[in-house]
Amino acid sequence: MDRQRDVRPIFAAEDPVRTSPESGDAVPILEMRNIGKSFDATQALDDVSLALYPGEIHALLGENGAGKSTLIKIITGVHQPDRGEIVFAGQVVAIHNAAEAQRLGIAAIYQEPLLFPDLNVAENIFINHQDRGQVVGWGRMFREAEALLAELGVALDVRRLARGLTLAAQQTVEIAKATSLKVRVLILDEPTASLSAHEVEQLFKLVLGLRSQGVAVLFVSHRIEEVFQIADKVTVFRDGRRISTRPRSETSSQRSITEMVGRETGLLQPRPPVPQGELLLSVRGLSRAGVFEDVNFDLHRGEVLGFGGLIGAGRTDVGLALFGIEPATAGTIILNGKRAAINSPREGMRLGIAYASEDRRQLGLSLPMSISANISLPVLVRYLNRVGLVRTSLEKATAETFRKRLAIRTPSVDLAVAKLSGGNQQKVMLSKWLNTRPSVMILDEPTRGIDVGAKAEVHNMICELAAEGVGIILISSDLPEVLAMSDRVLVMREGRQTAILNRNEANQESVMRAAMGQTSDRPAEGAST
Amino acid sequence: MNWLQRRVRPEQIRELSLLLLIILAVTIFGSLIPYYYTSRTFDRIAESVTIIGIVGIGQTLVVLTRNIDLSVGSIVGFTAYFIGALIAGNNGINPLAAILLAIAMGAVMGAINGVLVAWARVPSIIVTLGTLAIYRGMLVDLSGARTVTSDSLPGWLLNLARVNLLTIGMVRIGALFTIALSMVVIFQIGTTYLRAGRCIYAIGSNPDAALLIGLPFRRLVFLVFVISGALSGLAGFVMLARFGNITVEAGRGLELEVVAAVVVGGVNIFGGSGSVVGATLGAVMLGILEQSLLRLQISEFWRDALLGLLILLAVASDAVILQRLRTLWGRAELKVAPGMPPPVPETEKGVTNP
């Protein structure tokens, strides 16, 4: 898939931008008033009010975890708001599930479409139509499906199974499904993430067509240049709060970026720089077919290399390749001067690499098992006696040392990890990987979804580790954290390495610009050497 | 080629290949076995297809929803016995009433499975393994282990097996075979033209999406188990007509043959694809194997050994297709295990990440 595409404005700048009618007279089709939502400790949405007007494309910008997807899930009835109300066409409504949302005329298209692989295209479009009676009229359904697709200007065989469709074709089917249900509010969540330039153009034609039919479109995307290409109004979210809503003409991509990232970076003192140790790891031309390409960087002992970029940029995939869970298909990895082929987590661990996953509940920990069992799991052989039995006393002793070292608040190390708070669970996972005594430690979103206190302790631990000479790769979407902790920041975008910024060059704007496609002038490091 | 590709859906390719396999088998066995192409052979095959075919329809619907129904063997035995006892009790009973009663009795037993799987969320492998034993035990208890003998049954029932509706060349279409054929036609139409039928495919194809867009997930799972029970009841009646004598052993082990026929017939073990006609072709394949091996003087148990292998290959090819699907769609994990409860979609458990 050709991922590299030049930015060609579809519309000439002077094209009269349809400014939304003054909010005074037009009635918003969908209005969120003071919506609040929190998941256990973290506050996902804090007093958010937003209005969508018919015939208007409203873009939503924000970093990862800014609350965009939570808002969408509330609109489509997947979640219920803790506070606030939703007003649809003037009446207060409660949306409990997707079916109710659909009845109101609200449809959502996610990055991964929700189609049925074993049903054909026409059926996927009309699967949820209650009004079509118990008997399926295939002839009529095929004709209507073809008509719908023609109206959207798409040529697609309605008889073939959804199983073989490309992502772009699937999105068109989803849009056709929405229009067949007389959609009034269409939500597009990161629709263009893996589309080619031509496919994006196709999609924008469809969306503009819908806008002219009076549909209110909520467009969520990280591709800032696309947003400023199509949106009538732009809203910026940060930390669950709505920062600003401005017509596109009164704002610019630069201003939005600053609004998105404008958090005070004061509270995180930057890590004191540590004298750079000798070269630990150097990676050249690392790639994995269809996932990421040509990643080049060096890592020295005691150095923290931050991985900046947006979700789906491929940072986690680089981590998985280095650790051997999803091995790289090309490129070289040189560790302590020796070439290494890492094809399984065992080989990764034997070479002294550790990867702490971003999803601690699903991939990082075995929740029902005790703290000490989790910590000893990767290197269990170290705790076995000659006969193969587990020396639980030794295991508990190790767990105790980590309990003190990382201040894990737990009555005993035999407690099941499931019973711990998010922060403590994260510490247990980190202890698990520290226990393998790695020389290269890959941390993937180490502070996501944990309280501020635990976050600070994790940061201290990172500083200690670096001081001890461990090379650390910090994958994080928390920009201030990356900037504060990293000696250098490697930025990725859609599977490509767009920049390596050392400490003085790296700031919120430069990283964000690199992450969103305005490639910085300096070529990626290492490519030349 | 494109025309063919457009017309034919993947699982139809599986059914076509099965049809070719059947024709191949018939020609090979025909050459090896004397007197093979006689009406007796087709009668034999038709007879064994009748019962497995009818029950296979219900099993197809169950497997489509990523579940399995092992209790069909006992339901067939139970209905065969008690309808037989009932008819023996009052020979004057109207034939249609007897058939409907058999279907109703089977449906009730299917409903019990349905409630346990759909609402109590007990995996269907556990529920139906349990009810397989419970219904068999009830049959032995309530019948006091007696036998329904053909002498106590009325004439219309006994020679139902011999009634020929029509004879094309050497193929004799008996009454019982017609019942089976009509069921296949009815349910093939039902699963292609009725909305409920299509929804059954949908919830098997992508349970998360089905729940998210509000398809009646639990009611449909309950429905397929009721249908599976009802059809097993009908098969019980057919068995009664065919054998005349029904002991408490009737239908024992039938469930394994039915599951084999359905899986070999192209119904995807991961749910969502496969058809009633495919399952019937699977039943025909089973019948051919059984009869031909018998005639080749080699033990008919080679059929079971071969079936084990055929099931494995069918499941493996299902997995390969699914693997390609997974990589194509980039979906991390299409976690699925037939018999295990339909995966509780994230949305229902309340997704926590902001």
Added chain:
Amino acid sequence: MIALGRLKSWEGLLLAILVVVVAMNVMRSPYYLGIDNVVNLFQLSIEKIIVALTMTMIIVSGEIDLSVASIMGLAAVLLGCLFKAGIPMPAAILIALLSGLAAGLFNGFWVAQAGLPSLAVTLAGLIGYRGLARVFIQDHSIGGFPVWFNTIGQQRTVGPLTISIMIFFILFVIVAVTLHGSGLGRLVYAIGNNTQAARYAGVRVKLIKLCLFGASGLVAALAGILYGARLGSVRGDIATGFELDIITMVLLGGVSIFGGSGNIIGVGLSILVILNLRNGMGLANITGDTQTSVVGALLILSVLVPNLMHTLKTKWKERKT
């Protein structure tokens, strides 16, 4: 590993049921607790309880093995055929054991390496291996085994116990130590709890699953051979339908069908409950099929009850917050 909270509630329940059942049986026949009858108790279902031990490890790892009964039949039939063909008994036993191991590893390959669902693979095994067994022996039965072989299954050699019961106790200790004490046991629990997390932690999931299915096949073959020893002859339909009893013994013991939880003490207690129940029903002249239906009901209850308790608990917690 044994979540103590759970231990008290489930195992306590089993203990109570056991006491009630034994009390009822003693009332019905004064000889019940006599040493003869206790040995009979174990003797009549020795094959099932041996295989229930390895089935426990399979289910804790999140998989299931429906083909054990057919492997028992296959191994017993092979033993008979080889013996009839004049092969000395010890060699025949060895070959029969290896055949079980091979069948188990074959299952393991398809489940671990090819990633197929264990339910489908072992269902194919249930049909296929039974077919193979009956092909080898047709409809006949083979008997006349050497006396020393029959004594393994029949004579009381070790004090009041037969050798097969001794084998069961030895296996019980081995599985208990492996599951709860050894590193392998810890990894089996990890795989059962969360296979992906285990893989991310560098656990060799494929290898361990392969070994588990291999062990399950081997022990099933051993049980088949002991069955032949007990009866003194083998037939093609030996051990048909045993998988229901075996799986019930494991699930009634508190092992979750979804893997990752449960312990050997629970399984031990549930074995005693089912043995006494079956023996009690036998004394009360309840037919074989009715006994099996009681076991079928136990199977469903052992998953239904925890399910209901779980949903009630979550509903109660929701109402509380």
Added chain:
Amino acid sequence: MSKYLLVTAALAIGMASGGLAGDVTPGKGVDMVLLPKFLGIKVFDQAHQGALEAEKELENPKPLKYLGPTPENSVAGQIEIVTNATTQGVGAIMISNNSGDQIVPAAKAAQAKGIKVVTWDSPIPSAEGEDVFVAQVDFTEIGKVMADMALSIMGANGGKFAILSASPDAANQNAWIAAMKEALKDPKYAKLQLVDIVYGDDQQEKSYNQANALVDKHPDIKLIMAPTSVGIVAAAKAMQDGGLGDKVKISGLGLPSEMLAYTKSGIAPEFALWSFTDLGYLAYYTAYALATGAIKAEEGATFKAGRMGEYKITKDPTRAKGLRILMGPFTVYNKDNIEAAAAK
């Protein structure tokens, strides 16, 4: 037909005049267990009725237990029931043995605890663990009868025929088949050719399929001899359904009530059987007599079995060891006498 009645009647009279008849005192409480091969077969239900009739006459306060395994694990099931009965300490066990010599350890254990073990319909081949075998009919005689029926059905020019038996472990089946093979050596039956023996395990479906398979495998066979009440009915229906009633005849041992339609339609012109009710009645009397000490299980002991008159325990000629009580007459049914027999 009448010829056999004459012979056996003479035998019975001869026995009666022998030793003095031990009398059986009714009214004693004995726990009795009647254990057929498995449940679900009509002939065994009739044996149960016969035993209940004897129980009423002997006013045994303890009710008779009628227990049987499932056909699936009949061997292990019978062993389990005998073992349980031993634990319960019953008075006597009457078993139609379907487990060959595998039942011996359990039977011996029962005898060790003073329990009387009486076999009926099908003995323990080695006779170990068995007090006495109540034989419904002399096994060698059965062989001759089956050979005669085959000859009379297939006519002078003979032809091919096959045997559809029950289970390979059933001692009586194997004995009858062996006796028939022995009888066929007589030049009279030279033209009869036995081509195959298949087993239906007394299961309806399996017997039906095996009968059809026989015809498929040997299209030219003229007779299927089924010495089992389940097999004979299944084979008859298979031939009827297949429209082969006139080409392939059925014979063997069957219940008149079940075979009525097939004898009338000519599919099963001749078959034989004895009264299972009488067999159950006699077995009960024998076991009761032994349990109450009226007689001992040794050669020569005689006793009066209620309405069936006197019986004497003799050595069993058909087995190396073992004692036998020979019940006596059985009848060959054909078109004319089946009507009356079925009505009974």
